[in-house]
Amino acid sequence: MRxxxxxxQLMDAFRVLPGVGPKTAQRMAMHVLEREREGGQRxxxxxAEAIEAVGYCQRCRTLTEAELCALCQSPRRDETLLCVVExxxxxxxIEEAGGFRGRYFVLHGHLSPIDGIGPEAIGLEQLxxxxxxxxxxxxxxxxxxxxxxxxxxxxxxxxxxxYGVTFSRLAYGVPMGGELEYVDGGTLSRAFNGRLPFASE
Amino acid sequence: MRxxxxxxQLMDAFRVLPGVGPKTAQRMAMHVLEREREGGQRxxxxxAEAIEAVGYCQRCRTLTEAELCALCQSPRRDETLLCVVExxxxxxxIEEAGGFRGRYFVLHGHLSPIDGIGPEAIGLEQLxxxxxxxxxxxxxxxxxxxxxxxxxxxxxxxxxxxYGVTFSRLAYGVPMGGELEYVDGGTLSRAFNGRLPFASE
Ligand SMILES: [Zn+2]
Ligand SMILES: [Zn+2]
Numbered sequence: 001m002r003x004x005x006x007x008x009q010l011m012d013a014f015r016v017l018p019g020v021g022p023k024t025a026q027r028m029a030m031h032v033l034e035r036e037r038e039g040g041q042r043x044x045x046x047x048a049e050a051i052e053a054v055g056y057c058q059r060c061r062t063l064t065e066a067e068l069c070a071l072c073q074s075p076r077r078d079e080t081l082l083c084v085v086e087x088x089x090x091x092x093x094i095e096e097a098g099g100f101r102g103r104y105f106v107l108h109g110h111l112s113p114i115d116g117i118g119p120e121a122i123g124l125e126q127l128x129x130x131x132x133x134x135x136x137x138x139x140x141x142x143x144x145x146x147x148x149x150x151x152x153x154x155x156x157x158x159x160x161x162x163y164g165v166t167f168s169r170l171a172y173g174v175p176m177g178g179e180l181e182y183v184d185g186g187t188l189s190r191a192f193n194g195r196l197p198f199a200s201e
Numbered sequence: 202m203r204x205x206x207x208x209x210q211l212m213d214a215f216r217v218l219p220g221v222g223p224k225t226a227q228r229m230a231m232h233v234l235e236r237e238r239e240g241g242q243r244x245x246x247x248x249a250e251a252i253e254a255v256g257y258c259q260r261c262r263t264l265t266e267a268e269l270c271a272l273c274q275s276p277r278r279d280e281t282l283l284c285v286v287e288x289x290x291x292x293x294x295i296e297e298a299g300g301f302r303g304r305y306f307v308l309h310g311h312l313s314p315i316d317g318i319g320p321e322a323i324g325l326e327q328l329x330x331x332x333x334x335x336x337x338x339x340x341x342x343x344x345x346x347x348x349x350x351x352x353x354x355x356x357x358x359x360x361x362x363x364y365g366v367t368f369s370r371l372a373y374g375v376p377m378g379g380e381l382e383y384v385d386g387g388t389l390s391r392a393f394n395g396r397l398p399f400a401s402e
Contacts (some may be wrong), residue, residue: 003289004265006251013247016240018232019225022374027253033264037252039217044248046214050207050230051238051245063234064205088204089231089270131356172293 007033009194059130061106061123063088069106078102080137083154084127086110086144089181094142097188102140105130110143110152122152123160131163138166145170156199157192166199219381260331262307262324264289271285272305279303281338283359285328287311287345291381293345298389301342307329309346309354323353325360332364339367345372345380358399368399 002008007029014025032040056062057069071077076182081102087092091104107122119125131139141156145148155166171194180188203209208230215226233241257263258270265271272278282303286292292305304348308323332340342352342357358368372395381389 001211002268003273003293004255004270006266007256007264009247010251013240013244015246017229018236019228024220026290026293027220028218030264030288031215033251034254034288036217039249043214044245046211047241047245047248048310050211050234054205054207054234060230063206063231064207069205070203075401079306085387087231089227092204092227094308132299161341167227172327181246 004087015093015153018035039133056108060104060171061108061192062091063106070156077157079134081140082131082134082136082138083142085142085180086149086151086152087181088107088143090144093181093183093188094192096194097185099189099192100140102138107143107152110148111155112148119155119159125193126157127156128160131165136165138168140195141169142180142192144178146177146179153198168195170195170199213233231253232240248299257309262309262327263292263305264307267288280335282341282360283332283335283337283339284341284343285354286343286381287353288351291343292343294384294386294389295393298386298393300390300393301341302338307325307354308344311347311349312356313349320356320360323341327359328357329361332361337364337366339395341396342368342370343393347380354399368397370399371396 003011010029010033011022011025014020014028015022015146020028053065054063055065057064057071057072058067059072061068062070062071078101081100082098082105083094084105084107085094086107086109088106091106094100096135105123105127109117109122111117111119111122130136139155139156143152172189204212210370211234212223212226215221215229216223235368254266255264256266258265258273259268260273261270263270263272279302282301283306284295284301284303285306285308286295287308287310289307292307295301299380306324306328310318310323312320312323331337333385340357340361342354354370371392
């Protein structure tokens with residue numbers, strides 16, 4: 001048995017979500033249609049609105065529907081400290097760990113020549129003009145502790161070597177091969193405080 | 202740090218889905234906005250369309266956007282056998298277990314006087330007119346093997362006692378206190394074949 005075409009389409013559509021296989025997608029479709037039509041309508045509308053309106057902050061490239069995100073608008077953040085992260089989720093993880101009072105720059109990925117992802121795709125021209133204009137003294141290269149994250153950090157340090165900025169990298173307290181987003185706050189906070197100078201060679 | 206209002210709203214909206222807590226909702230919102238905007242738009246549109254168009258089959262009350270579901274339209278299903286289930290998910294589980302060639306009636310719940318869910322709310326008047334009109338010889342009362350499911354089965358058997366129909370209930374192969382939807386196909390199939398006569402007392 002299959003459900004009606006529209007119900008089957010809904011199950012398929014839920015599979016776009018991370019970690020959602022056929023069984024979970026079926027549960028989601030049944031739950032919404034049987035018990036949560038109002039919540040489902042709200043999800044549909046909010047999803048459409050967010051996809052339409054949410055873009056990148058013009059300064060730091062984090063996700064926001066405004067021109068500048070709240071953090072970039074805040075006068076209380078130290079603009080001499082800039083933390084470069086791969087994703088808004090990594091930014092959130094660092095913010096929730098606490099202790100960092102600087103600003104951010106979000107790459108939305110890492111360099112991956114094999115996939116055709118070069119410096120422009122991760123905003124490195126924009127990062128360079130930000131560093132050229134702002135009074136940045138230190139850049140924390142908080143890309144993931146993976147091969148690609150390391151390579152991206154090295155690329156950025158080389159690219160921006162002329163600006164007289166100090167580079168640092170999170171201390172290895174974060175597990176190699178892991179993803180920042182899933183590191184617990186305590187470990188992340190300690191790694192942040194123990195960050196080390198970073199040489200581009 | 203909080204994300205922008207619209208991104209936060211999107212995270213909240215995902216929490217309508219079953220088993221989705223704050224961390225999973227955040228991952229879903231990030232995944233859609235960072236990597237799957239097209240899939241997210243499809244989910245939004247399909248969700249809105251399904252909530253608008255999907256109702257109950259006029260004969261068996263399963264979920265469908267048509268007047269009659271495909272199964273009720275099929276001339277190959279034995280209309281002398283009627284299986285009463287609590288949900289479309291239970292109906293699917295029985296169909297996937299295989300072996301049953303009759304028709305269904307979907308209650309969308311069970312009797313629960315304490316929650317104000319009486320016979321009309323689960324379609325029992327409609328079930329009675331179906332039995333009065335169709336040539337039903339046996340009704341398999343495949344409500345969940347829970348206190349509420351048992352009580353609902355007894356109520357139906359009493360209500361329809363005058364129609365000279367045989368009642369049966371799934372054999373106990375299904376675990377007490379469990380939910381049909383999550384029983385494996387083999388167990389469910391054996392329980393179906395070993396179904397027992399059901400007395401309304
Ligand atoms: Zn910003
Ligand atoms: Zn039907």
